[in-house]
Amino acid sequence: xxxxxxxxxxxxxxxxxxxxxxxxxxxxxxxxxxxxxxxxxxxxxxxxxxxxxxxxxxxxxxxxxxxxxxxxxxxxxxxxxxxxxxxxxxxxxxxxxxxxxxxxxxxxxxxxxxxxxxxxxxxxxxxxxxxxxxxxxxxxxxxxxxxxxxxxxxxxxxxxxxxxxxxxxxxxxxx
Amino acid sequence: xxxxxxxxxxxxxxxxxxxxxxxxxxxxxxxxxxxxxxxxxxxxxxxxxxxxxxxxxxxxxxxxxxxxxxxxxxxxxxxxxxxxxxxxxxxxxxxxxxxxxxxxxxxxxxxxxxxxxxxxxxxxxxxxxxxxxxxxxxxxxxxxxxxxxxxxxxxxxxxxxxxxxxxxxxxxxxxxxxxxxxxxxxxxxxxxxxxxxxxxxxxxxxxxxxxxxxxxxxxxxxxxxxxxxxxxxxxxxxxxxxxxxxxxxxxxxxxxxxxxxxxxxxxxxxxxxxxxxxxxxxxxxxxxxxxxxxxxxxxxxxxxxxxxxxxxxxxxxxxxxxxxxxxxxxxxxxxxxxxxxxxxxxxxxxxxxxxxxxxxxxxxxxxxxxxxxxxxxxxxxxxxxxxxxxxxxxxxxxxxxxxxxxxxxxxxxxxxxxxxxxxxxxxxxxxxxxxxxxxxxxxxxxxxxxxxxxxxxxxxxxxxxxxxxxxxxxxxxxxxxxxxxxxxxxxxxxxxxxxxxxxxxxxxxxxxxxxxxxxxxxxxxxxxxxxxxxxxxxxxxxxxxxxxxxxxxxxx
Numbered sequence: 001x002x003x004x005x006x007x008x009x010x011x012x013x014x015x016x017x018x019x020x021x022x023x024x025x026x027x028x029x030x031x032x033x034x035x036x037x038x039x040x041x042x043x044x045x046x047x048x049x050x051x052x053x054x055x056x057x058x059x060x061x062x063x064x065x066x067x068x069x070x071x072x073x074x075x076x077x078x079x080x081x082x083x084x085x086x087x088x089x090x091x092x093x094x095x096x097x098x099x100x101x102x103x104x105x106x107x108x109x110x111x112x113x114x115x116x117x118x119x120x121x122x123x124x125x126x127x128x129x130x131x132x133x134x135x136x137x138x139x140x141x142x143x144x145x146x147x148x149x150x151x152x153x154x155x156x157x158x159x160x161x162x163x164x165x166x167x168x169x170x171x172x173x174x175x
Numbered sequence: 176x177x178x179x180x181x182x183x184x185x186x187x188x189x190x191x192x193x194x195x196x197x198x199x200x201x202x203x204x205x206x207x208x209x210x211x212x213x214x215x216x217x218x219x220x221x222x223x224x225x226x227x228x229x230x231x232x233x234x235x236x237x238x239x240x241x242x243x244x245x246x247x248x249x250x251x252x253x254x255x256x257x258x259x260x261x262x263x264x265x266x267x268x269x270x271x272x273x274x275x276x277x278x279x280x281x282x283x284x285x286x287x288x289x290x291x292x293x294x295x296x297x298x299x300x301x302x303x304x305x306x307x308x309x310x311x312x313x314x315x316x317x318x319x320x321x322x323x324x325x326x327x328x329x330x331x332x333x334x335x336x337x338x339x340x341x342x343x344x345x346x347x348x349x350x351x352x353x354x355x356x357x358x359x360x361x362x363x364x365x366x367x368x369x370x371x372x373x374x375x376x377x378x379x380x381x382x383x384x385x386x387x388x389x390x391x392x393x394x395x396x397x398x399x400x401x402x403x404x405x406x407x408x409x410x411x412x413x414x415x416x417x418x419x420x421x422x423x424x425x426x427x428x429x430x431x432x433x434x435x436x437x438x439x440x441x442x443x444x445x446x447x448x449x450x451x452x453x454x455x456x457x458x459x460x461x462x463x464x465x466x467x468x469x470x471x472x473x474x475x476x477x478x479x480x481x482x483x484x485x486x487x488x489x490x491x492x493x494x495x496x497x498x499x500x501x502x503x504x505x506x507x508x509x510x511x512x513x514x515x516x517x518x519x520x521x522x523x524x525x526x527x528x529x530x531x532x533x534x535x536x537x538x539x540x541x542x543x544x545x546x547x548x549x550x551x552x553x554x555x556x557x558x559x560x561x562x563x564x565x566x567x568x569x570x571x572x573x574x575x576x577x578x579x580x581x582x583x584x585x586x587x588x589x590x591x592x593x594x595x596x597x598x599x600x601x602x603x604x605x606x607x608x609x610x611x612x613x614x615x616x617x618x619x620x621x622x623x624x625x626x627x628x629x630x631x632x633x634x635x636x637x638x639x640x641x642x643x644x645x646x647x648x649x650x651x652x653x654x655x656x657x658x659x660x661x662x663x664x665x666x667x668x669x670x671x672x673x674x675x676x677x678x679x680x681x682x683x684x685x686x687x688x689x690x691x692x693x694x695x696x697x698x699x700x701x702x703x704x705x706x707x708x709x710x711x712x713x714x715x716x717x718x719x720x721x722x723x724x725x726x727x728x729x730x731x
Contacts, residue, residue: 170355171513
């Protein structure tokens, strides 16, 4: 059984999984359903696991949500068949580079400190830079594009998308 | 909207619908002349502005129809520092939509100061540069600044200062909010004895001519305005041109040539109908007004060469495309303890004016600049490149990103740039655009004097940020300009046909019925905020042209 819960929740720390399930039970259920209905658009489940693990190191879960909680992997999956379709070749080549850097092992299966070593060794490659930029975009673009789930990215940087404000705006222009 | 047949000889074809072209179209149409405006870009959300996109990802990766700027895939340009280099792919881009660059610009709307029209006489020239007086004085253009400010809708502070141009009539409405960046500027100004004023902007702060006041959405520069508070040509000028029943706007119409007859007069324009299989059409006209911007205007003149005009149209002087000024910038970022929330409100905040005037003796370089407060970029841009002094990924990146978010003040400076004959727009010998026309090639390297100016402003920005209470400051690396939307000077105006392209009424010296009205007319660049001066020049040019055309002789 390879449900989204398997994919999603197994990759999380126990506390993050509990936090997700407690705060967004409906969304987690909906995502599971989406996964059952078709899974990823571009990635194979195996590829998604690798990119998801990379994204989770690029923008890690700390005391605040990271790329996993923002569901950046779904943003990237959608990006590669839409505005970033021209980057498919970079990913296709990158999976080979990643496997080589991991001595043929699955990147996602490595312990965290080894993952960081692997990424540091490839951080100058076009593949890593592209995944890094896509991860950042997935954190901070509108949720309609698949990432920034529940605006967790925007909340961290204090960005309010109301698009409608009245002065004073900040701490220094208050009278 | 009125429609004309291409075979019908209209009074005026206006090429470009931005700051210059829209004023010309409106003034000519309101005077009763028949006008066709050629715009190479799409309509944008003209007439349904509420549909302008406010999604940063879509703004970064727009579909072709949603593009508000040039499409680099179809309209490539090349760049080099000096004529001895082979040009490489460039990143010059500019507004390309009905309304031109004013649809997306930051909307700063400063007047030039009186002495900025006569810098050669007042301060002397510098060997090897093209510093020259304009053929008009501030007094001659002042009424048209006032007209432009009131017709277009400009908000600004009504204060008197030696660092601001004197005005016969104040701004029609109050300035935009000062923002936290402006309040911090005031803190620094008190310590350093500097003058701070709110930004002067083509953004309305009260209901004006049927348009709503700015709601401070913050997705401003680079985005279309959903509430029509930004006084772009597309909402403040073009609808009035169309309402006369004399003016047709043709979007998706890419002019490739201004045609001339045996006598050397312009007869009309040849353009591609982009949405009709790029069919070539000739639009007949009695006069042509060229307002395609400081880089496309000289390119089109060079593309319009013929047996009679072998160096390109209106180019007997050989200076079409030369004296390009794209303007210099640079500044510094400072980190503060509390949130500024600069993403709210118009992108450009308050200005420090003390470094606007020349002070060659005091500073050791010629020129000046306006120091402006800016803050947060939008979330994706901030995440990708806005974090200072941190790794680019991992826990350290995340921590710095969260810590710096909303707490930064960026000082952007708008700095003068010398007009140099070696800085130019011409045609690339190898690269072609999607229509098979030679691509624009930009050659630009600032005079060493100007790089002194850039370094001066970077140092001053650091000083201001520290005085404002920043606990950490990052200075920009000094970088020379590579292009950009403020391009000016490439068809300079003057009284001598040997050293200028247009006369003081913007008529081409070489072509009696061709008028060139945009940033290319500028002789010196001011402090790098060109739009208000383009608008005023256009109102002035239009007044004279209407008079002349009504008398039956456009050459007076």
